[in-house]
Amino acid sequence: MRHCWPTLPAPAPDPVFGLISLGVFAESWGNDERWLAVNPGTPCEAYFPPNPGLWKAHADRGKGSDVQLGTLRTLWVGAPLQGPVAHGLGCGALMNVSNGALWNAMGTHGNGYFLERKSLEQWWGVTDQNSWQGALDGLLKGKGVRGLWEFVLEIRSSLSQQFGGQVDPGLWRETAERVLLHSATERGGTASEAEVAGVKQLIGRITRYEGRFRADGILAANSRVRSALAWDYGRASCMARWGVGARFTDIPEAEQEVVHVSRLSKMTYNSWEEFAAGYILGRCLHFDDEQFGHWYTQMLHAHQVLATHAESPWRTIPWA
Structure with missing residues (x-):
């Protein structure tokens, strides 16, 4: 079943949107009688009368219950579903399914401006436009694959x-x-x-x-991994999107980078199946150390979703 929810406007230099738990407001609101305005002036604006006790109850019920993790989520309006950009975004679908993110939303806010920037700094050392471009270029050149x-x-x-x-x-x-x-x-x-x-x-x-x-079921009986470069190409697709959310780039530039991902991937692999096996092998060689722990099982689940879901980009977008 497809659900249609109001969405935030595409990322722009101003304003930026942050992700803050309702519980944070509950703890700090005190006796303030003003209403809480969420995303005012956007299609998904909401206003809540002051009730910190109720806010805390809602926040507590939501803890540890991210049902979107490991699911295929598609943006059906205002996002590519076919063509080179969609193909390049499909190359990042394993990570986005695992994270519960919309696989084809180029103009994504992710976890909000501040958390997106913090995550890029913690995981990639990215703090500005130049370091973001350097990280992306390194992935496109396969420098993360040994x-x-x-x-x-x-x-x-x-x-x-x-x-x-x-x-x-x-x-x-x-x-x-x-x-x-x-x-x-x-x-x-x-x-x-x-x-x-x-x-x-x-x-x-x-x-x-x-x-x-x-x-x-990641590889067919007589198949083998052609290359592990998909590990970098898939992350490059995601890096382009993350750059939009962190305001290190804009959507047109990010789309060009994603199309570049698509071209490189098609030059290296002959199918979604080959690409997926290369991506998962690269991730496992880097993180898993033959433990077959969550670094592997998360990808196995995402692979099963993308290989079987009728609306998966792997089933709706031709490789060639």
Whole structure:
């Protein structure tokens, strides 16, 4: 069922909107007899008579009950549903479904101006327009994906093209070691035993993750992860939106960046399924350390939602 709720106007330099719990007002209102005005002058304005006790009761009932987390939320009016911008936003859908955010709302306020800025600073070190642009450019260039991940995945792709079909993990390890040693020699150096061991260990980790992905339906029986760059491209899609909410950019510029995400993703992957597997592998290699904890299970749930929901961008927007 689709619900139509009034929304805030698109982000602009002024005014900005903040997210504040009703409980905060309940604690600080005291005996003030003035009414509480929420979002005055917008389509979702509301006015509440002074009743801190009732406000606190409402706030207490809402604690820990964010039912939107892990759900597909779509903005049906005033947002892209098809085309390059929608495709680029779909590349960020795994994170947005997990966070309970509208997957296709370019002009989003997120958690409000102040919390959006605080989150960008805490997680990304972004404090102004220049640092936001630097973070976005780094993601678009795949700098968040470790070179060693792509090195071993490219080795396997080459072996698959050379011999056809599946690649034996033993052959994969031997070839990766040989290429690593040869590359070091060409540079006039050597590869340490620790570097060689690290490559072999990484191949083992990827192999085990892919086995779990197949068991959980993220990968088909004979499929493999092509690249982990989706981990950066998907986050770049989100970074463009976050920049709008934090007022580090405007919607037209953010849309151009999202279209760039779409182009890069199509150059690297052949389907939503391939993109999703690459994104989840990158996230797991970065955070999960083969624990298969919440860093994995959150993405597994989001993947299941996006793969099965009739209104998912993965099912309504063609990849090519």
